[in-house]
């Protein structure tokens with residue numbers, strides 16, 4: 118721009134210079150013409166009037182040329198000089214215009230020049246400032262043209278000067294206009310330059326910012342820890358950063374321009390990928406999705422990705438951007454958490470929460486299609502015994518195997534869940550009728566009964582199952598669960614390895630069970646429990662030698678309730694532990710009270726429940742009771758059932774051993790109904806066998822029972838154990854027992870259980886007159 122301006126100025130100056138020369142040339146030509154005709158006129162006038170003084174003629178000629186004034190302009194003049202170079206006339210006159218001084222012809226150098234010119238015919242001289250002094254043509258402050266011509270035939274000369282001021286008047290005007298234009302142009306171009314400069318500067322800044330932004334973006338993309346990649350609308354990769362290389366395993370070179378490698382991507386993922394692509398290229402931004410994808414190695418991993426469309430300048434979608442991160446670790450934790458929340462850790466089966474969910478779905482389907490749903494409550498028989506005797510590892514393995522067997526045999530739509538321990542729940546859905554349930558129950562039984570081999574132990578397992586039905590037995594999970602539980606209870610009660618469908622009778626019993634359980638909580642604290650005492654007779658002497666403490670519950674509304682009714686409830690709820698403790702203390706205290714009242718020393722027999730061994734600390738309680746009451750240990754006998762001894766756990770073994778070490782006697786209650794193992798009789802140093810009343814009460818009429826009773830008595834004698842028969846209801850039985858050599862007897866025939874005071878009176882009576890056993894034998 119500057120160069121252009123300089124060029125423009127130079128050109129303008131040149132053009133002006135040329136213009137000036139043109140003006141000067143025109144003025145010179147015109148001056149020559151005028152001077153020529155002046156000289157001619159004057160020569161002619163001199164010729165016409167030879168008589169007249171030439172100076173007069175020449176003066177008159179010059180003064181009578183008014184039109185010359187216009188030609189000379191404001192600053193020029195014409196003059197006639199004589200041969201001695203003196204001005205004889207001048208127009209305009211010097212007096213009128215003293216400023217228009219003639220050049221000094223006294224300068225000999227100038228005069229010589231002029232003479233040369235005159236001898237050459239005519240002469241003109243431009244007077245540039247540089248020559249002014251040398252030529253001595255100073256005719257004022259202005260530059261001037263000076264022309265001189267000799268008048269023909271004389272030595273007079275006509276002189277004409279034209280001021281540059283006058284003849285360059287038009288040129289000056291043009292020059293000023295040009296200068297103004299150039300100036301204007303310069304100003305405009307300056308403004309334009311400034312504006313252009315400014316625009317250029319902002320454009321440069323924008324470009325720099327753009328370049329910086331681009332560089333920054335590239336740095337961010339390349340160093341980002343997130344996989345960033347773009348694809349065109351067809352799905353071909355158009356950009357692929359290092360984190361994407363690291364994440365997927367394919368290099369940029371391998372994927373650019375290609376569809377994301379799908380080797381060997383499962384069809385479902387391809388479909389899912391395509392569906393996502395179609396959504397994004399339709400303009401949707403998908404901010405946060407979690408999908409599974411494959412690495413180059415084929416390994417699956419979890420990806421969290423955001424997808425956004427990429428648009429051209431005109432807004433057309435040309436592809437899409439994916440920003441993704443590997444979230445496998447988090448997803449694994451989530452899956453683990455979900456697993457723990459909805460699965461049983463040991464077996465992997467759904468837990469109760471998931472089962473309830475599936476149950477709700479089954480109910481919804483059943484409602485729609487008028488179907489039934491069955492809830493099976495399954496409990497493994499004797500699992501506790503297996504667990505305790507073979508160890509928890511075997512127990513766990515057994516539970517897993519049961520879970521596997523149950524799962525294998527079920528339909529997809531059914532759900533099996535472990536509730537904890539050895540309890541399982543099964544939801545059978547979409548049942549057209551109840552007849553569809555029995556085959557499932559048989560299948561379960563058959564599958565579970567297949568022998569199992571664990572650590573060299575062959576086990577066979579069975580289960581008890583309670584069944585409740587939707588909608589017949591209830592409409593919600595909790596109701597059906599309660600009813601299935603009730604039915605299960607009945608199945609177990611019926612001897613295990615059974616299945617029972619819930620019926621309303623069960624419900625009544627279950628309600629009763631609940632009522633009793635709630636009442637029992639209060640019974641102890643309100644003093645509603647009491648002990649009755651049934652005497653035990655020596656079959657040889659007829660004397661009362663012992664007493665069995667039998668628990669009673671004096672219910673405020675129902676009166677006396679049998680332990681046969683409430684002890685199982687107390688065992689179920691664990692209340693048997695505090696109740697049993699109370700019984701031991703009460704029985705010991707009563708025995709001491711009778712001793713202090715003068716009754717003969719009687720062996721006090723107290724029943725113990727298996728639950729007291731499992732959950733309580735019987736040995737400590739017994740020791741404490743003996744200490745507190747002062748009863749001699751040998752006057753206390755604890756009646757254990759075979760099931761207690763069969764538990765065979767460290768806890769039970771230790772407990773029984775410690776009791777035995779106290780000096781307390783042990784008897785086996787209900788002997789003959791269980792396993793009747795001789796091993797535990799020896800192991801626990803049992804003192805007495807109590808023959809179960811089921812063998813005793815029709816002993817006289819049932820030869821089988823008679824044979825069993827006789828065998829028990831003989832075996833006990835052989836082992837040095839005493840025997841007592843319970844449930845003696847008639848003299849005949851008593852006579853047979855005596856004949857068989859049984860040591861003791863107890864039963865309604867001899868005496869019913871009595872409250873403490875009545876019992877004391879009875880003992881006193883029999884102390885005075887023992888039961889006549891001889892008379893019985895004569896019956």
Ligand SMILES: Nc1nc2c(ncn2[C@@H]2O[C@H](COP(=O)(O)O[C@H]3[C@@H](O)[C@H](n4cnc5c(=O)[nH]c(N)nc54)O[C@@H]3COP(=O)(O)O)[C@@H](O)[C@H]2O)c(=O)[nH]1
Nearest residue numbers: 667668679680681700724725726786843844845846864865
């Ligand atoms: N864990 C505990 N169990 C206890 C306790 N007190 C009793 N029980 C057990 O409850 C069951 C029922 O006992 P109960 O109703 O007291 O019945 C006992 C006797 O009354 C009854 N009996 C006695 N003689 C006869 C008879 O000639 N005929 C007949 N039908 N019944 C008779 O037998 C029961 C005594 O049984 P046992 O204990 O096996 O000797 C019962 O199983 C009790 O054990 C307790 O405090 N804790």
